[in-house]
Amino acid sequence: MLENLAEKRRVLIVLGVFVALGVITPFLDLFMQSLVTEILVFGILAMSLDLLLGFTGLASLGHAAYFGVASYTTAIIMTKEDWTWTFAAFQWADSLGLGLFYIFIFALIVATAFAAFFGFLAIRAVGVYFLMITLSLAMVIWGLAYRWSAVTEGDNGINVLGRPSLFGLSLESEMPFFYFTLAVFLICLGLMYMFVRSPFGKTLVGIREREERMQMLGYNIWLHKYLAFIIAGVFSGVAGVMWTLFNLFVSPPDIELITSAEALFMVALGGPATLIGPVIGSAIIRSLQQFISIYVERWPLILGAIYIITIMLGRLYGVEGILGLFSKFRKPAAPSETPEG
Amino acid sequence: MANGQSGLELENVTKHFGGLHAVEDVNLRLNLGERRGILGPNGAGKTTLFHLITGVLPLTSGRIRLFGQDVSGWPTHKRVALGMARTFQITSLFPKLTVLENVLLAVQGLRKMKMMMLKPLFKYKDVYEKAEKLLSDVNFWHLRDQEVRNLSHGEQRQLEIVLALASEPKVLLLDEPSAGLATGESHEMANFLKSLDPEIAILIIEHDLDVIFGVVSHISVLHYGEVLAEGPSDDIRNDPKVQEIYLGKAD
Ligand SMILES: Nc1ncnc2c1ncn2[C@@H]1O[C@H](COP(=O)(O)OP(=O)(O)OP(=O)(O)O)[C@@H](O)[C@H]1O
Ligand SMILES: [Mg+2]
Numbered sequence: 380m381l382e383n384l385a386e387k388r389r390v391l392i393v394l395g396v397f398v399a400l401g402v403i404t405p406f407l408d409l410f411m412q413s414l415v416t417e418i419l420v421f422g423i424l425a426m427s428l429d430l431l432l433g434f435t436g437l438a439s440l441g442h443a444a445y446f447g448v449a450s451y452t453t454a455i456i457m458t459k460e461d462w463t464w465t466f467a468a469f470q471w472a473d474s475l476g477l478g479l480f481y482i483f484i485f486a487l488i489v490a491t492a493f494a495a496f497f498g499f500l501a502i503r504a505v506g507v508y509f510l511m512i513t514l515s516l517a518m519v520i521w522g523l524a525y526r527w528s529a530v531t532e533g534d535n536g537i538n539v540l541g542r543p544s545l546f547g548l549s550l551e552s553e554m555p556f557f558y559f560t561l562a563v564f565l566i567c568l569g570l571m572y573m574f575v576r577s578p579f580g581k582t583l584v585g586i587r588e589r590e591e592r593m594q595m596l597g598y599n600i601w602l603h604k605y606l607a608f609i610i611a612g613v614f615s616g617v618a619g620v621m622w623t624l625f626n627l628f629v630s631p632p633d634i635e636l637i638t639s640a641e642a643l644f645m646v647a648l649g650g651p652a653t654l655i656g657p658v659i660g661s662a663i664i665r666s667l668q669q670f671i672s673i674y675v676e677r678w679p680l681i682l683g684a685i686y687i688i689t690i691m692l693g694r695l696y697g698v699e700g701i702l703g704l705f706s707k708f709r710k711p712a713a714p715s716e717t718p719e720g
Numbered sequence: 721m722a723n724g725q726s727g728l729e730l731e732n733v734t735k736h737f738g739g740l741h742a743v744e745d746v747n748l749r750l751n752l753g754e755r756r757g758i759l760g761p762n763g764a765g766k767t768t769l770f771h772l773i774t775g776v777l778p779l780t781s782g783r784i785r786l787f788g789q790d791v792s793g794w795p796t797h798k799r800v801a802l803g804m805a806r807t808f809q810i811t812s813l814f815p816k817l818t819v820l821e822n823v824l825l826a827v828q829g830l831r832k833m834k835m836m837m838l839k840p841l842f843k844y845k846d847v848y849e850k851a852e853k854l855l856s857d858v859n860f861w862h863l864r865d866q867e868v869r870n871l872s873h874g875e876q877r878q879l880e881i882v883l884a885l886a887s888e889p890k891v892l893l894l895d896e897p898s899a900g901l902a903t904g905e906s907h908e909m910a911n912f913l914k915s916l917d918p919e920i921a922i923l924i925i926e927h928d929l930d931v932i933f934g935v936v937s938h939i940s941v942l943h944y945g946e947v948l949a950e951g952p953s954d955d956i957r958n959d960p961k962v963q964e965i966y967l968g969k970a971d
Binding site: 573574576577578579580581582584585588589591592593594595596597598599600610 | 830
């Protein structure tokens with residue numbers, strides 16, 4: 380028997396939506412093209428947090444730390460001419476059309492290192508202590524960005540002059556960069572989708588549901604949470620690299636608490652443990668911010684209101700997020716997957 | 721069933737919670753293939769003893785050996801990997817996952833493939849086959865797609881044991897398997913326990929005397945954390961001291 384059809388249909392629908400997005404976006408105006416690109420970038424960040432919050436049940440309030448580390452690393456290696464070695468290496472890679480690979484590898488190694496170190500400090504803590512530790516570690520990153528001005532330009536932020544090309548293809552204008560972002564997004568989505576369906580991914584759900592039982596079944600809970608934390612940090616780093624390449628500018632406000640909190644809202648609003656839900660959350664929150672914050676300065680207040688509405692929806696209908704609400708109205712319990720053959 | 725080889729050995733095992741002596745100087749030996757019961761009134765320290773054996777709580781003093789190895793300071797997952805499994809007095813399943821998903825997690829527990837991150841779980845046929853066998857053995861296969869929270873209490877109590885059996889343990893600790901069951905269901909539970917592979921050594925905590933006397937050969941009686949009496953089931957049943965403190969109370 381094949382794996383269940385409902386799942387196949389879901390995958391096809393999701394792919395269909397992104398193909399449609401690829402077809403439609405060139406016909407949108409520049410503002411909308413840039414908004415769609417931004418939604419995808421933050422979609423990667425939100426999905427990566429979903430690995431922790433939705434699947435593992437770990438509410439990190441500092442997930443923007445790895446996003447921040449990677450986005451700053453990207454900006455620094457592209458602009459910091461007095462760091463001769465990294466800059467020369469970047470120039471050389473760029474001249475071969477491999478500048479982007481250099482950036483991704485470099486920035487993701489740095490993000491991974493930070494996630495591995497911070498995760499080591501945070502994972503033993505539970506509940507609100509985990510929240511506080513992740514928050515304060517992220518504040519350290521923000522503090523570095525703000526204070527270590529010799530490298531980060533402090534308050535002023537770092538301006539990046541142009542994007543590296545991909546195998547000689549220029550990504551300077553909106554559309555090529557949108558397609559590049561879509562490709563990176565789909566690779567991340569695909570990898571994370573495989574991850575959550577793998578044996579290891581399933582253990583995270585088990586830990587979320589009943590940690591004491593998982594321990595008694597022979598799982599090293601700490602190790603599983605720790606690896607999940609690092610992997611989520613790496614994908615957060617991918618989003619960070621994309622943010623700098625997209626925005627061509629990075630400054631401390633990009634990586635402060637509100638970015639972590641927004642990512643949490645995206646997951647809660649769209650539907651935790653669904654991967655796609657957080658992307659919907661990203662679409663809603665980023666669009667709202669673009670359209671509303673032009674008129675209103677109280678963005679955090681609006682975010683708070685959205686969050687409360689999400690919680691109320693959950694209380695009223697017993698569902699989590701928009702995807703949960705959606706599937707509530709068309710849900711015969713899906714049979715579980717059975718092996719092929 | 722005892723073949724004399726040691727499965728589990730407790731040596732002067734002690735646990736204090738501040739001034740409360742929850743477990744005091746307990747000695748106990750469970751040989752491979754042997755079945756022993758632990759009786760005791762509420763708060764006697766029975767569950768705490770299981771927490772100590774499995775490493776959920778650290779010892780205050782004493783020593784625990786599993787298959788001859790001193791595991792006193794080991795984390796839970798390492799002890800489990802040696803061939804030990806345990807059920808919980810308060811049902812501890814994955815309520816929002818299906819019956820099959822519950823068992824799959826249990827089957828994966830001691831296999832290396834649990835760390836694999838890219839290939840989907842459903843491609844691991846041997847894991848599914850094992851899960852199917854476990855569920856078929858207890859006639860639960862038709863329930864496989866039910867969420868566990870929708871099962872009856874009796875079914876949940878049985879699934880609790882199925883999860884523990886998934887790793888093919890050589891030592892099995894059962895904490896009141898019949899907790900909350902009606903009389904008829906307790907009988908079924910007793911029969912189920914009797915039907916388990918005789919190779920598995922079992923240490924079982926029970927309040928329901930019918931369940932325990934039918935299944936075990938030896939019993940230890942705990943009272944205020946101490947072993948008050950120990951011996952073959954029938955001797956314990958007739959021990960006047962035991963009747964006074966325990967059997968009398970359990971109506
Ligand atoms: N974590 C803990 N901290 C402090 N005291 C505890 C802790 N766990 C158990 N106790 C106390 O230790 C004593 C033994 O508890 P335990 O749960 O082992 O009893 P039990 O024999 O399993 O009882 P029951 O038959 O009700 O399940 C009780 O007085 C209990 O209140
Ligand atoms: Mg107990």
